[in-house]
Amino acid sequence: MKTFNKKINIKAVIIATACVIIFGSCNTDDILEKTPVTEITSENAFNTEEDVLASLTAVYDPLQWQFVNGAHTFPQMFQSIRSDDEHSQQAAFWAIGANFDQFNTILPNNASVAGVWSKWYQGISRANFTIELANEFQNFETAGLKERIIGEAKFLRGLYYFELVRLFGGVPIFTEAITSTEDQLFKPRASVVQVYDQIEEDLKEAIQLLPRKGETDPWRATSGAALGILAKAHLYQKEYPEVVKYTEAIMTQGIYSLEENFGDNFKLNNEFGKESLFEINYVDGLVGGGFETPTPIQEGSGSWKFMFMFIDSYESFGNMLPRRSLVEFFDDSDTRKEATFILPGSRTFSPGLAERGWDPAPASFPFAIGNDAMSRKYFLTFEEVQGLLSPFQSPLNEKILRYADVLLMHAEASLLGGGGDGMSSFQQVVDRAYGAGNPAAPAYDLQGIKDERRRELATEGWNRFTDLVRWGDVKEAVEAVGKSFTVNRDELLPIPSVEIALYPPGMLKQNLGY
Structure with a gap:
């Protein structure tokens, strides 16, 4: 019997990536300038297990994209710079980054806003294609492979919709592969509740289908990762008993724990460590040139360069x-x-x-x-930089979800009525940071949790702004660093004007105030 863990044939990855039809982002290249498509199916394009695995690998690919359609899409732009944590730059040369230092310069024609929309929708489109492909493919030889492929694709689709709903609010929901010009290319925006319902459905199915950490390649999605994103989705909806339920399911797996040394989470020699639930896997030098390429083909991170x-x-x-x-x-x-x-x-x-x-x-x-x-x-240390095959491509992975985040979610939800021993979870994070008995450590109350989330996750790029929004603290926090904030506008990014223009008139509604 073949095992699930295997190296992916690079040629197969390229073929699969080229075969995926991406209409979710609705770019003009995708719809107006392509040679007419008849139909792509599992019968005429995919013949082996490795072909299907290559299609799945393409679903992970957008996680690495820090430059899309000519614009940067670093997560820090939308979470850290947009909040009270980071400033865009040391001087005045990064014009598109500077737009995120204020809110009146974040406009519907902003290229990075369009880029991040496109990035996540391209991932969703690839996930839809892979799920349909795996369901139709008849030549699986490896036991459980079909289920794991579907589980990983649904985890990623749920994660990508979670990013979209936090940044834009309600968005169009696509759950079927677009393999023909006869398929439905445009849908109106769903409500926020409907998007979260879809996220929960995907992640619950993924939990049942995915292995635990240590039972698959370290860069792949696991049941623990799916539980963690599902817990966070409930946290954003203030459904605290569910947050406690799913964070405790992670805790009782007995797989994850805090690194004794906080800084070890971010060392090149400690990727996929015991605290990591899910991270973006980067490698150096597989693709020539830098991360700012004309197409979003990327293997290394550009974060150190920035x-x-x-x-x-x-x-x-x-x-x-x-x-x-x-x-x-x-x-x-x-x-x-x-x-x-x-x-x-x-x-x-x-x-x-x-x-x-x-x-x-x-x-x-x-x-x-x-x-x-x-x-x-x-x-990266001097020695690590000197050893890079491409100076623009760092191999250092970037964490999306750590166990400390899980503990802090558990502590917050427990304090707000979800049940469970949130004090114990909070204390684990605090003791590592300050040492046991340190009077500088914050108290276990809501303000203490808010403060510890800020400190624990600072500069990682996945939480700060939307944490402030869900707490109702965003206006006060950003105005404290000199920004002007308009309530009921600036909580969300604008829907990209290029997307609205491509939709039938009036179908894709703009967010309030833009």
Whole structure:
């Protein structure tokens, strides 16, 4: 009997990617400029298990896309810069990033807004195709492979819709593959409730079909990852008993635990560690050139290139910088502070730079905006940078969901009436950060949980802005750092004008205020 774990044939991946018809993003290239399509089916395009696996691999691919249709789509743009955590850059050269420092410059014609919409809808389209393909394919030889493929595709579809609903509100729901020009290409926006219903349906099915961590390739979706995103979906709907139920299902698996050293979560030699539920898998050098390619073909991350100073051999851009107020939000006794930021004078900056005069770090960073820190979580040491096959492609993975997030979700939901021992969960996160008995540690109350979520997940790019929105704290928080916020407008991104223009007139409604 064949095993499920196997290396994917790269040629098959390329063939499958080329075969997937992507209408979910509704780009002009997708609809108006393609050679007429007759039909793509499992009978005429996919003949082996590896072909179907290649189709599944293509569903993961959009997770890596930090540049789509000519615009950056880093998650930090929509969560960290848009909130009170980060400023776009050290100077005034990254125009599209600067748009996210204020709200009146986030407009329907913003290329990055269109890019992130397209990115997640392309992933959804690929997931739909793979689910249909796996259901129709008749030549499976590996026991359980069909179910796992469907489970992974449904997990990813649920994750992608979760990103869309948090950023845009209600969005069109596509759950069937578009393999023919006769298929339905346009749908009106569903309600937020309907989108969450679809997310829950996908993730519940994925939980039943997916293996646990350690039983499959480390980069693949697992039942624990599906439980975690499902818990977060319920958290955003304030359904606290369900949050407790699903976070405790993760906790009782006995697989996950906190890293003893917080900073180990972000080390190149500790990817897929014991705290990781799901992360974006990057490798260096499989694709030539940088991450800003004309097409979203990417293997390595561009995060290190964006986040650090242009010094010596670090030819990076100084973008997505922690605000001074975020740095000062950490107590000096909090061990996460040194692991989250590169601070002036830091003696753990990068040992390989010592002989070049850059270790310890400079006494100050020459940032025009007055910031005095850089993000460490995506930092590569001098030796790691020197070893890259492509200087624009970092192999350092990026965490989407960690066990600390699960514990904090459990603590919050428990405190708000969901049941369970939330104090114990909260204390695990706090004790690792401050050490047991430290008087600087926050109390177990709602404000303490909010503060710890900010500190624990700072600069990772997946939570801050939408956390503020769901708490009702967003206006106060962003105005404290000098932004102007319009209630009932700025909580959501605008629906991209390019998408509205492609839809039948009046079908795709714009968000309020845009």
